[in-house]
Amino acid sequence: MSEQPSVxxxxxxxxxxxxxxxxxxxxxxxxxxxxxxxxxEFAGWELARTLLFGDGSRKVWLRRRRTAATLPGLSI
Structure with a gap:
């Protein structure tokens, strides 16, 4: 597994x-x-769900409302 969060x-x-x-x-x-x-704060995302795995890694689902204006993506 990589050391950086994957999106x-x-x-x-x-x-x-x-x-x-x-x-x-x-x-x-x-x-x-x-x-x-x-x-x-900066991209309009909120936490929708979190899943903790046995190896200590986490998978989270972020969500945001779709808008006509372009919002920035994840900054990871």
């Missing part, structure tokens, strides 16, 4: 755009929270 493709479902994000085992909860806060 999957966006999925559009109704009025929402979803993006999966994989965080490696070495990322602390505090670091993950800071990273997700930055995405929420």
């Amino acid at each position: 999957g493709d966006a999925v559009v479902e109704g009025d929402w755009e979803y993006r999966p994000l994989r965080l490696p085992p070495g990322v602390s909860r505090k670091a993950a929270a800071i990273q997700l806060s930055v995405q929420a």
Whole structure:
């Protein structure tokens, strides 16, 4: 597994755009929270779901409402 978070493709479902994000085992909860806060503040994403794996890695799904204006993507 890579040491950098990997970003999957966006999925559009109704009025929402979803993006999966994989965080490696070495990322602390505090670091993950800071990273997700930055995405929420500057790119309009919010946390939709979190999944913790046995190896300590996490997969989170971010979502944001689709708008006519172009919003910035993930800055990871």
